[in-house]
Amino acid sequence: MKLIQTLCPFCGVGCGLEIVSTATTDQEIKRDEQGNPIWKVRGDRQHPSSQGMVCVKGATVTESIRRDRLLHPMIRETLDQPFRQVSWDEALNLMVERIQTVQRDYGSDALSMYGSGQFVTEDYYIAQKLMKGCLGTNNFDANSRLCMSSAVSGYVQSLGSDGPPCCYEDLELTDCAFIVGSNTAECHPIVFNRFAKYHKKNPDVKLIVVDPRYTPTAEAADLHLPIRPGTDIDLFNGIGYLLLRWGDIDAVFIDECTRNFQQYAQLLQSYTPEIVAKRCGITIEALETAARYWQQSKRILSLWSMGLNQSSEGTAKVRSLINLHLMTGQIGKAGCGPFSLTGQPNAMGGREAGGLAHLLPGYRFVNNPQHRAEVEQFWGIPEGRISPTPGRTVWDMILGLEQDEVQFLWIAATNPAVSLPDLERTKAALLKSPFTVYQEAYYPTETSAYAHVLLPATQWSEKTGVMTNSERRVTYCPGFDQPLGEARHDWEIFAEVGRRLGFKEQFAFQTSADVYAEFVQLTSGRPCDMSGLSHDRLQHQGPTQWPCPAGSTEPGRQRLYTDNHFATPDRRAIFGGYHSKGLAEPSDPNYPYVLTTGRLYGHWHTLTRTGRTNKTQQMHPDPFIEIHPKDAGNLGIENGDIVEVRSRRGSCQFPAKVTAFIAPGTVFVPMHWGTLWASDAEANTLTHPHACPDSRQPELKACAVQLKSVISHQLSVISQEVDS
Numbered sequence: 001m002k003l004i005q006t007l008c009p010f011c012g013v014g015c016g017l018e019i020v021s022t023a024t025t026d027q028e029i030k031r032d033e034q035g036n037p038i039w040k041v042r043g044d045r046q047h048p049s050s051q052g053m054v055c056v057k058g059a060t061v062t063e064s065i066r067r068d069r070l071l072h073p074m075i076r077e078t079l080d081q082p083f084r085q086v087s088w089d090e091a092l093n094l095m096v097e098r099i100q101t102v103q104r105d106y107g108s109d110a111l112s113m114y115g116s117g118q119f120v121t122e123d124y125y126i127a128q129k130l131m132k133g134c135l136g137t138n139n140f141d142a143n144s145r146l147c148m149s150s151a152v153s154g155y156v157q158s159l160g161s162d163g164p165p166c167c168y169e170d171l172e173l174t175d176c177a178f179i180v181g182s183n184t185a186e187c188h189p190i191v192f193n194r195f196a197k198y199h200k201k202n203p204d205v206k207l208i209v210v211d212p213r214y215t216p217t218a219e220a221a222d223l224h225l226p227i228r229p230g231t232d233i234d235l236f237n238g239i240g241y242l243l244l245r246w247g248d249i250d251a252v253f254i255d256e257c258t259r260n261f262q263q264y265a266q267l268l269q270s271y272t273p274e275i276v277a278k279r280c281g282i283t284i285e286a287l288e289t290a291a292r293y294w295q296q297s298k299r300i301l302s303l304w305s306m307g308l309n310q311s312s313e314g315t316a317k318v319r320s321l322i323n324l325h326l327m328t329g330q331i332g333k334a335g336c337g338p339f340s341l342t343g344q345p346n347a348m349g350g351r352e353a354g355g356l357a358h359l360l361p362g363y364r365f366v367n368n369p370q371h372r373a374e375v376e377q378f379w380g381i382p383e384g385r386i387s388p389t390p391g392r393t394v395w396d397m398i399l400g401l402e403q404d405e406v407q408f409l410w411i412a413a414t415n416p417a418v419s420l421p422d423l424e425r426t427k428a429a430l431l432k433s434p435f436t437v438y439q440e441a442y443y444p445t446e447t448s449a450y451a452h453v454l455l456p457a458t459q460w461s462e463k464t465g466v467m468t469n470s471e472r473r474v475t476y477c478p479g480f481d482q483p484l485g486e487a488r489h490d491w492e493i494f495a496e497v498g499r500r501l502g503f504k505e506q507f508a509f510q511t512s513a514d515v516y517a518e519f520v521q522l523t524s525g526r527p528c529d530m531s532g533l534s535h536d537r538l539q540h541q542g543p544t545q546w547p548c549p550a551g552s553t554e555p556g557r558q559r560l561y562t563d564n565h566f567a568t569p570d571r572r573a574i575f576g577g578y579h580s581k582g583l584a585e586p587s588d589p590n591y592p593y594v595l596t597t598g599r600l601y602g603h604w605h606t607l608t609r610t611g612r613t614n615k616t617q618q619m620h621p622d623p624f625i626e627i628h629p630k631d632a633g634n635l636g637i638e639n640g641d642i643v644e645v646r647s648r649r650g651s652c653q654f655p656a657k658v659t660a661f662i663a664p665g666t667v668f669v670p671m672h673w674g675t676l677w678a679s680d681a682e683a684n685t686l687t688h689p690h691a692c693p694d695s696r697q698p699e700l701k702a703c704a705v706q707l708k709s710v711i712s713h714q715l716s717v718i719s720q721e722v723d724s
Contacts, residue, residue: 142350304341
């Protein structure tokens with residue numbers, strides 16, 4: 001039996017998987033009729049994060065690894081031409097010539113790369129070295145911008161550094177879990193399963209779920225708060241008001257370990273229970289119950305995801321939640337703390353490697369002169385090569401295409417023609433791109449229609465690297481299958497382009513282990529210190545949490561800030577008081593409903609994998625819209641009717657799912673389907689690009705829409721024609 005221990009490539013839980021193949025008597029791997037290896041998947045009981053559990057996506061992941069693969073480099077001169085197969089040399093030479101031409105004629109700021117939390121850390125790191133170091137542009141962003149950048153800025157501004165301070169063991173030590181902006185049961189199911197088992201065995205443990213939908217997560221709650229979209233800050237400040245009024249704060253911790261409490265306490269006076277309950281659309285009793293649960297808990301653990309982050313006030317929401325932990329001293333101890341649930345398998349690794357437009361490796365910032373100098377010296381590049389200006393976020397790249405400022409766009413391992421907001425505008429901008437390289441394992445995707453060059457990349461199963469999950473646990477992920485066709489590893493493609501551009505010394509790597517060995521040196525002495533890790537150590541020691549400095553024999557640190565010292569200059573955490581501004585686009589008489597979007601249990605992002613997996617496709621074959629019975633009745637909509645949903649940017653059509661599990665005035669649409677998988681059902685056709693001013697994360701979670709039954713509309717038109 002051949003057995004490989006690796007990590008699931010879906011959500012940020014980071015579940016350990018065992019990939020198993022039964023060998024024949026001559027020890028060759030069994031293969032199917034097409035000669036493909038037969039791989040089976042099961043949970044890895046030795047992996048400390050998931051403890052042998054696995055969800056349906058992880059259990060079926062190998063079904064999609066050989067379907068619809070991009071096998072060879074392809075190019076075309078214009079988007080209306082068909083692709084033609086070329087050699088790697090021809091494709092890479094074309095790219096290098098284009099990069100050099102753009103640099104000469106427009107400058108480095110006209111170059112942009114958009115990457116992915118699907119990268120392994122080695123991919124992320126080499127991309128940063130190429131773009132920010134050698135090419136001198138910070139225009140690298142990743143789809144983590146759409147996912148976790150508000151959590152990053154919230155942690156940095158409140159605690160001094162990125163990095164969740166908690167661990168999964170806290171799920172089984174807490175007195176109360178406060179889940180907000182996350183349908184954890186479906187989107188991070190193994191995290192939820194760990195808590196649910198503990199919750200069931202300990203009836204005194206409480207679960208509060210804040211969500212306008214009655215999700216499977218809310219179904220398990222002791223208290224469900226179906227607040228109106230956009231009122232999270234009101235709720236947090238309302239809880240803070242009550243805790244302060246009742247005197248249930250940790251005055252010693254506040255005095256010795258924090259700053260700015262008095263300003264925060266003064267702000268709370270505006271958030272009386274009467275005001276907050278009215279704004280949130282909940283009862284005063286429900287608000288007070290939530291505050292009582294927080295008051296009575298010695299260890300309270302808050303968990304959040306896209307519902308807070310994907311907001312025009314995402315950073316403010318995250319900091320307002322962290323404030324509650326600071327005022328009660330609920331941080332740095334077992335069973336408590338503010339815990340951001342990462343969206344993608346290696347979004348954390350990307351943050352460590354500097355994989356956003358304002359970051360450098362090792363939790364450094366491009367606008368910090370000392371940080372730039374440290375990285376320049378380490379990379380052996382001229383002083384001043386790294387730009388002091390944060391680069392373009394992905395939406396800035398779209399604006400740059402519109403304004404003819406971006407002349408070279410390199411997209412890798414993501415599908416922005418489905419996932420970005422204001423999708424019609426996004427597509428129009430992509431059509432304008434003078435030169436787009438798309439590096440992907442699958443073909444077709446919706447984004448491949450906008451590419452001039454297609455580069456075949458290896459799948460998760462074929463590449464070796466490391467990934468970091470939501471609890472800062474680093475796992476070694478070995479490739480266990482042969483690359484298909486001419487596919488190459490992402491980091492190898494980036495490195496080869498670097499060498500062809502003349503940076504041979506900077507990219508003299510032979511293996512991904514070499515890449516990782518260099519990267520971890522840049523983390524030495526930083527908050528995310530991984531200088532004690534290597535591929536070899538991770539293979540032998542197993543998954544390890546950081547910080548794990550060089551010379552350490554300990555298996556990493558479970559929790560951060562256990563000494564009540566934070567990563568700020570004066571070692572104090574910082575209260576950040578914010579008044580609620582609400583949605584960037586609230587409902588109005590013309591667009592009277594608020595649309596919210598999200599994931600489904602069996603699907604992942606834009607269906608690139610799960611759409612090609614039979615079981616998950618059968619679980620969720622079609623998109624839909626959830627509508628409350630009251631709203632459906634007012635509009636004459638019945639279950640199964642086709643409903644037109646229109647925002648100020650576009651329209652879609654979905655079959656109606658009439659359900660009391662959604663709050664009146666709010667509708668829900670899953671975000672997975674693009675044009676390859678359904679007709680006229682792209683949720684992000686409706687969403688807008690308004691973003692948090694700090695994190696620059698778009699408010700993908702909410703926009704104003706109007707609804708209309710297509711059947712009723714057609715009948716009305718026919719009736720008018722008959723009358724005339």
